[in-house]
Amino acid sequence: MAQEKKEDRRVRRTRKLLTQALTKLLQEKQANEITVKELTDLADMNRGTFYMYYRDIYDMLEKTQDEMFEKLNEIFALREDGEVTEQTKPILLDLFRFIGEHREMCRVLLSPNGDMSFLHRLNEVLREKCLHLYLDSEPVANDEEFDYRYSFVVYGCAGLIRAWVGNDCGEPPEKMAELASRLIISGGIRQASVPERDGRGGKQAPGREAGAGDPSGR
Amino acid sequence: MAQEKKEDRRVRRTRKLLTQALTKLLQEKQANEITVKELTDLADMNRGTFYMYYRDIYDMLEKTQDEMFEKLNEIFALREDGEVTEQTKPILLDLFRFIGEHREMCRVLLSPNGDMSFLHRLNEVLREKCLHLYLDSEPVANDEEFDYRYSFVVYGCAGLIRAWVGNDCGEPPEKMAELASRLIISGGIRQASVPERDGRGGKQAPGREAGAGDPSGR
DNA sequence: TAGATAATGAACACGGTGTTGACTAACTTT
DNA sequence: AAAGTTAGTCAACACCGTGTTCATTATCTA
Numbered sequence: 001m002a003q004e005k006k007e008d009r010r011v012r013r014t015r016k017l018l019t020q021a022l023t024k025l026l027q028e029k030q031a032n033e034i035t036v037k038e039l040t041d042l043a044d045m046n047r048g049t050f051y052m053y054y055r056d057i058y059d060m061l062e063k064t065q066d067e068m069f070e071k072l073n074e075i076f077a078l079r080e081d082g083e084v085t086e087q088t089k090p091i092l093l094d095l096f097r098f099i100g101e102h103r104e105m106c107r108v109l110l111s112p113n114g115d116m117s118f119l120h121r122l123n124e125v126l127r128e129k130c131l132h133l134y135l136d137s138e139p140v141a142n143d144e145e146f147d148y149r150y151s152f153v154v155y156g157c158a159g160l161i162r163a164w165v166g167n168d169c170g171e172p173p174e175k176m177a178e179l180a181s182r183l184i185i186s187g188g189i190r191q192a193s194v195p196e197r198d199g200r201g202g203k204q205a206p207g208r209e210a211g212a213g214d215p216s217g218r
Numbered sequence: 219m220a221q222e223k224k225e226d227r228r229v230r231r232t233r234k235l236l237t238q239a240l241t242k243l244l245q246e247k248q249a250n251e252i253t254v255k256e257l258t259d260l261a262d263m264n265r266g267t268f269y270m271y272y273r274d275i276y277d278m279l280e281k282t283q284d285e286m287f288e289k290l291n292e293i294f295a296l297r298e299d300g301e302v303t304e305q306t307k308p309i310l311l312d313l314f315r316f317i318g319e320h321r322e323m324c325r326v327l328l329s330p331n332g333d334m335s336f337l338h339r340l341n342e343v344l345r346e347k348c349l350h351l352y353l354d355s356e357p358v359a360n361d362e363e364f365d366y367r368y369s370f371v372v373y374g375c376a377g378l379i380r381a382w383v384g385n386d387c388g389e390p391p392e393k394m395a396e397l398a399s400r401l402i403i404s405g406g407i408r409q410a411s412v413p414e415r416d417g418r419g420g421k422q423a424p425g426r427e428a429g430a431g432d433p434s435g436r
Numbered sequence: 437t438a439g440a441t442a443a444t445g446a447a448c449a450c451g452g453t454g455t456t457g458a459c460t461a462a463c464t465t466t
Numbered sequence: 467a468a469a470g471t472t473a474g475t476c477a478a479c480a481c482c483g484t485g486t487t488c489a490t491t492a493t494c495t496a
Contacts, residue, residue, distance in 0.1 A: 227494065254483080
């Protein structure tokens, strides 16, 4: 599944050194300012070695992200066999734990020197794997604002992650997952109230008792 | 203020053509794949002309953003003399109107081919010019989650903007500003409820009537 | 109309790129 | 531990986009 047998030790070593060097350089400058030469100098290896694995810096950036998301999807796949109806928290917890394990790379990729395509892939994952579970029992009809609220929440979670890794993951993943869960619910998934004009506090989702699905149940 | 007299017509023309070409190319590919040659070919001008204005593609990207934020700050400056206490809506409306006027550039800059530093600058503006107003009357003490909620909301707004420009600004700016305002309030600025253990539903901001902007009233 | 300045086109050296081939070092398998 | 395999090294190479220059032409402002 994960890999055919184990990789050659030299390959692991080289890949790791390159990744470390890239991470370090991205803390200082944007990708376009990074040359293959200085990357391999920093990693203390021959320039030609780089080309055994990557076509250029951007190819490396992309492949590195591919690996991350592959791993993340493997983790999520383990959850998929179990019934999804229990609650979404475990998924969020998996996510934050994973991010925490890859904090350095995530931090630079979400920094100003980072990569917009990474953010978008992260948001896709949030959308499809983490957040959609909050909606299974919510058949709101003709709510044209829904997509916007959804985007708000997805990006909000990304912001939460960004702040967390920027803070070197100082809080435990459990706390972050719980906080995320709360913000997802209060922050837009359910229809927000329309304060002015009419006093109705937003349609409640049918069949969804207030408070259900939030962390109090665990 | 804005500019010393008017720019030479040729300069305006050249800048405009370059910007249009860059916008178009960024719809198709990432910045690192764009060469000065193809950019000036597309703009139908001499390659050397590009270097009269920019050092390279990334310099152009940066200077273009500088101009946008300069304009935006000028707009915000007009609001600053008036008392800020009335309500934040006008600022948000200014923002969405501005974004709408620059929808093409904003769309590509927030796309996967976009620029993370743009997102961060946008978020800074949201933080300091738009959202901080929502907090003037909220002296919450020792709320260690505050920064995280703030990040959630700031990024959430960015997501809202992203979705809007991705939708070619189909909704009127007024509607978006109103929606943003609602989401900001319900989505994290005010302390989210802490459902477990003790039943207190989060400190309410003093002088703020309950129920406004909170769908479930809890 | 005159003076100023932006844009053109050609030419140039520079430097990072991506690739090659022979050699050496390190790993895996039996 | 030896043999065979594969990764990494080193030097060399042509290529190409870059960034700059200068004389010339086109276009603008006053």
